[in-house]
Amino acid sequence: MSRWQPDARGRLERAALELFARQGFAETTVPEITAEAGLTTRTFFRHFADKREVLFAAEAGLPPFIAQLMAEAPAELGPYDTLTHSLETVAATRFDGLLDYLIARRAVIRSDAGLRERELRKQEVLAEAIEQGFLDRGVDEVTSALVGRMAAVVFNVSLDRWLDLGGSRTLLDLMQEHLALTRVTFAATPPAHSS
Amino acid sequence: MSRWQPDARGRLERAALELFARQGFAETTVPEITAEAGLTTRTFFRHFADKREVLFAAEAGLPPFIAQLMAEAPAELGPYDTLTHSLETVAATRFDGLLDYLIARRAVIRSDAGLRERELRKQEVLAEAIEQGFLDRGVDEVTSALVGRMAAVVFNVSLDRWLDLGGSRTLLDLMQEHLALTRVTFAATPPAHSS
DNA sequence: TAGGTGATGACATCGGATGTCATGAGGTGT
DNA sequence: ACACCTCATGACATCCGATGTCATCACCTA
Numbered sequence A, B: 001m002s003r004w005q006p007d008a009r010g011r012l013e014r015a016a017l018e019l020f021a022r023q024g025f026a027e028t029t030v031p032e033i034t035a036e037a038g039l040t041t042r043t044f045f046r047h048f049a050d051k052r053e054v055l056f057a058a059e060a061g062l063p064p065f066i067a068q069l070m071a072e073a074p075a076e077l078g079p080y081d082t083l084t085h086s087l088e089t090v091a092a093t094r095f096d097g098l099l100d101y102l103i104a105r106r107a108v109i110r111s112d113a114g115l116r117e118r119e120l121r122k123q124e125v126l127a128e129a130i131e132q133g134f135l136d137r138g139v140d141e142v143t144s145a146l147v148g149r150m151a152a153v154v155f156n157v158s159l160d161r162w163l164d165l166g167g168s169r170t171l172l173d174l175m176q177e178h179l180a181l182t183r184v185t186f187a188a189t190p191p192a193h194s195s
Numbered sequence C: 001t002a003g004g005t006g007a008t009g010a011c012a013t014c015g016g017a018t019g020t021c022a023t024g025a026g027g028t029g030t
Numbered sequence D: 001a002c003a004c005c006t007c008a009t010g011a012c013a014t015c016c017g018a019t020g021t022c023a024t025c026a027c028c029t030a
Helices: A008-023 A030-037 A041-047 A062-072 A079-093 A099-110 A113-136 A141-164 A171-187 B008-023 B030-037 B041-047 B062-072 B079-093 B099-110 B113-136 B141-164 B171-187
Strands: none
Touching (some): A008 A030, A099 A141, A171 B079, B062 B113, B099 B141
């Protein structure tokens, strides 16, 4: 038999989310989490850089996944079509069965300003991955920066609304709607300053 | 004569930026900052909620200012024109003489992940102010959320590039360029999914 | 069976953050 | 002129998040 129980990391993640949801993030100490998981405080910080990170480590794979999709997209696609292609693949393949977990997690994150900051940083990492994807496709720097961040906005607003609607519409459907809505808002009026 | 030296807050802000720039954010303790400013640790935390906040308190007035501009914009303007009108006023009136300060501050923020997170939260507050401005003008919720965040993206990318270029182009000019570029990228290609 | 590897435990310490009470200058009212 | 209030700050105590260091011991490999 093993010296320790298996999946220390997963046990810490589950114990943390449960305690945060029950008694609040600030009101939960790391020793409480580790006691619940049968580990020590020091071990918690070996798995997660800080107390917040335990809520975000699970989704670390998303930025590289999007980067891979963008790299594999047909070379002839422009920035907008590369974006729709990649975002729609993500929406259609990576969020099955996570609705309840994500709703519980969002409630905890919304209850604490520090967690909200960490979430924004994770969203920025996603935006940077998309930006790098554009750069690798030869898109100029300014367009890459702008469209990378815009893509992250569409993704995050869609995910948020998907949770709001409790899954009654698909994430893919919402993302397509929001991409189209963005296009209409920015394109409907003639430019005020033409050169 | 006053019991204490005047402008405790300003003295703390200046001492903090100077120490952070000279020896790093993590390597600077709050007692060091307060010693430099001739105050105590407890007083620091009376003025700023935490050590990071001392770098951001100065720009707290921006979101309400944008909200005011949006409220005062002609009622017949659509979302896009309201946005350009307000952003361009901000760009043209609120950043004179701040270039060197903002460059020094950005260097400190970039050196520390925690400061980057705090900056992102401040940018989100700006996005939320813009979103609320749209809601108050009767724009629907989804469009308000999307365009509010898009506006913050354009603003932040422009500000960042203004600092990169050392002020050789005006912030106003850059913002107009980036608005136009966004419009072209999203509008140039026909929608992949038309209804 | 001997030694290496790697995850964990145990202990110590630093500093960020907060609660509480004391202090004393400036303002206010009578 | 006197008493009182207000409020920014000082002084002190404490909690806990975060990190460095060394010991421990199952598992793997040769």
